[in-house]
Amino acid sequence: MALERTFSIIKPDATERNLTGAVNAVIEAAGLRIVAQKRIRMTRQQAETFYAVHKERPFFGELVDFMISAPVVVQVLEGENAIAKYREVMGATNPANAAEGTIRKQFAKSVGENSVHGSDAAETAAVEIAQFFSGNEIVG
Numbered sequence: 781m782a783l784e785r786t787f788s789i790i791k792p793d794a795t796e797r798n799l800t801g802a803v804n805a806v807i808e809a810a811g812l813r814i815v816a817q818k819r820i821r822m823t824r825q826q827a828e829t830f831y832a833v834h835k836e837r838p839f840f841g842e843l844v845d846f847m848i849s850a851p852v853v854v855q856v857l858e859g860e861n862a863i864a865k866y867r868e869v870m871g872a873t874n875p876a877n878a879a880e881g882t883i884r885k886q887f888a889k890s891v892g893e894n895s896v897h898g899s900d901a902a903e904t905a906a907v908e909i910a911q912f913f914s915g916n917e918i919v920g
């Protein structure tokens with residue numbers, strides 16, 4: 781299986797509680813390599829663009845406000861089957877439904893403040909990576 785890349789965000793609820801390293805430890809223990817990473821404060825426009833697929837959902841405003849409420853860490857993760865593997869490592873969207881050992885089970889506060897994002901498919905991974913990183917910032 782070829783190496784694959786996925787896009788990850790360590791969300792404001794996690795950066796605020798100083799959990800960046802703890803989340804990264806779970807990522808690395810799962811065999812995923814962090815090939816790009818930066819801490820940023822998302823603009824409202826970046827957050828709205830990133831979550832545009834959810835713009836008709838009732839929680840959209842709350843989601844955008846949350847994503848700009850504190851810094852986030854954006855990342856590119858690389859590994860075999862990285863997209864599916866990271867979704868597994870993150871756990872279910874709602875931490876109440878997340879499996880033991882997953883990032884969301886360990887750290888998420890609620891369905892909204894759920895500590896991490898991970899791309900759901902190869903096409904979205906490519907778009908999301910390109911929204912936040914230029915090619916020379918990714919070092920595999």
Ligand SMILES: Nc1ncnc2c1ncn2[C@@H]1O[C@H](COP(=O)(O)OP(=O)(O)OP(=O)(O)O)[C@@H](O)[C@H]1O
Nearest residue numbers: 839842843872873891892893894896897898899900
């Ligand atoms: N019912 C809800 N109330 C508040 N926020 C929600 C709700 N459902 C989803 N969200 C927020 O919107 C994000 C995107 O929802 P989606 O259903 O795509 O979940 P996901 O694919 O597990 O998460 P992500 O896209 O962040 O990896 C969730 O991670 C969460 O932060």
